Amino acid sequence: MALPVLHALEDCADFSQAVTPFLPQLYALPARVLGVLAGRESLLQLYTETNPLISGFAISVFLGAVFLVVAEINRNYSQVDRAWSLLPTLYIAHFDAWARLAGLPSQRIDAALLFSAIWSTRLTYNYWRKGGYGVGHEDYRWEIIRQQVPKAVFHVFNWTFISFIQSILLFMIAAPVYTILLASTIEPNLTSADIASVAIELGLILTEYIADEQQWAYQSAKKQYKDSAKVPRGFKQADLDRGFITSGLWGYSRHPNFAAEQSIWFFLYQWSCYASKTLYNWAGVGPSFLTLLFQGSTWLTELITAGKYPEYRDYQQSVGMFAPAGFSVYKAPAAAVKAAPRVIRTSDLAKKLQQKEKQKKPKQK
Structure with a gap:
């Protein structure tokens, strides 16, 4: 089962019931991904059989690694900044897609996706017109921080906060939609x-x-x-x-x-x-x-x-x-x-x- 069987709305927000039982899926996910690459199972099967909170969190960790590598290669530490206006909406879209594939009610998640898509559109445009997507553009504050701390310390800061923690944060601010998804299994209508x-x-x-x-x-x-x-x-x-x-x-x-x-x-x-x-x-x-x-x-x-x-x-x-x-x-x-x-x-x-x-x-x- 990729979702818990819950009987009360309050249980949907209970970490021990809604999240804890699926943590083993996170540990097993790397091996299953390798299984998909080897052709032993389909990507769709892996996606639908994995709890959406777990798979969403795993994606944020993977993206953190991508941000880290790109930042260190280019010596530009605004990689997460470029994705900031997009990722929360993509995570909510992930919850929405998972619910639809699982045959679950999605009206309430659709409503969350609606406002988030508008938020993304507006913020992405605002970031673009300020030159945020220009080649070499970097938040001026990173340069100031680099000047104030030793080089090794800043790299550790990038390996932890800038790349990974911020990436995970962008998933966590969208994570409340998981609770709404669970609540929709009990109270499906908008x-x-x-x-x-x-x-x-x-x-x-x-x-x-x-x-x-x-x-x-x-x-x-x-x-x-x-x-x-x-x-x-x-x-x-x-x-x-x-x-x-x-x-x-x-x-x-x-x-x-x-x-x-x-x-x-x-x-x-x-x-x-x-x-x-x-x-x-x-x-x-x-x-x-x-x-x-x-x-x-x-x-x-x-x-x-x-x-x-x-x-x-x-x-x-x-x-x-x-x-x-x-x-x-x-x-x-x-x-x-x-x-x-x-x-x-x-x-x-x-x-x-x-x-x-x-x-x-x-x-x-």
């Missing part, structure tokens, strides 16, 4: 709670989309301002000179897109709790670790940003990192508005260059 859950997920994706669009518009305007010394329509010079966005959703949260991202996967876990009629369950490990990961990566990002822009520390004190610190929008300190900038503005440099060029023209004649 419920109003499932529809409400999808609506909430779509609302969170919309929030993340709005935040990213606001950030993209600001960064595009800042680049245009830097290149031409002209303030684009809809923006103020003081805002662009500040160097970071503080308007829209960013006036209430320093990272509204990150807040929405964490909420998306935490709510999927809550959906699995509701489906299994439990207050909490083992599937919370994934979204919990994701939250810890965002805490660390955001801390590093802000440390870098605060070193570049003097006003950022005031922004940190006034605006919450993820959740709003209050109902009022961020306002720049009066001293920051009146005082002259501590560094030469990009616009001033551009204007000086233009003046020099004008002065040179008569001489050239």
Whole structure:
């Protein structure tokens, strides 16, 4: 049997019943894969006879090894980053395909796959337009970490966290769908709670989309301002000179897109709790670790940003990192508005260059 025989919804979230009995399949999987390669059994047979949680976890471990090898060969450590927006949805699609092949109800998993596919499409596009899939592109934070630790330590960091742990994490944030799959064997029909859950997920994706669009518009305007010394329509010079966005959703949260991202996967876990009629369950490990990961990566990002822009520390004190610190929008300190900038503005440099060029023209004649 590839699935446990359960009689109560609460059992679907019980690790000892839903997961433990199938751990031996994980240990036996390498030998069975070799059997498929040798032609002793079919791949479809292996797939349907293996518990979907076990096979999904095994795939994440295998991909971790792929990410490790590619990263070490290319000396580029953003391999997982390139797959980040795709893998959770592929894992949910895996649960959906397995249920269909096993002849199990899949309506509730279809609903989860719907929101996840939309999430993947949006996030993949956003990563692409920022150049994430360009040849040689790498998250700038990896280079900073490489400079701060010994080479051997960084390689160990890649062998563990960057390649394997992150790969497994991308499976674990999708793992709550396994609980929903089990619950569907007892309560197969799509419920109003499932529809409400999808609506909430779509609302969170919309929030993340709005935040990213606001950030993209600001960064595009800042680049245009830097290149031409002209303030684009809809923006103020003081805002662009500040160097970071503080308007829209960013006036209430320093990272509204990150807040929405964490909420998306935490709510999927809550959906699995509701489906299994439990207050909490083992599937919370994934979204919990994701939250810890965002805490660390955001801390590093802000440390870098605060070193570049003097006003950022005031922004940190006034605006919450993820959740709003209050109902009022961020306002720049009066001293920051009146005082002259501590560094030469990009616009001033551009204007000086233009003046020099004008002065040179008569001489050239």
